[in-house]
Amino acid sequence: MRSDLVDLLICVHVETAKAILVSDDGDRDKAVWLPLSLVEIERKPALGADVAEITLPERVAREKGLI
Secondary structure (H helix, E strand, O other): OOOEEEEEEEEEEEEOOEEEEEEOOHHHHHOOOEEEHHHHEEOOOHOOOOOOEEEEHHHHHHHOOOO
């Protein structure tokens, strides 16, 4: 069975109670909002204060231009 989830290393720009603003290259002008209800976040402080690994549905990652 194929999973429809993907793991991505991203830059976190802003996090609110319901969403997170992220980019794949650190450029805030190209950042996208993701609802926290659709993602799991694991902070990666060893890689930088604003770096995290997120797990989300592949469909959402494609729609938001993250893959």
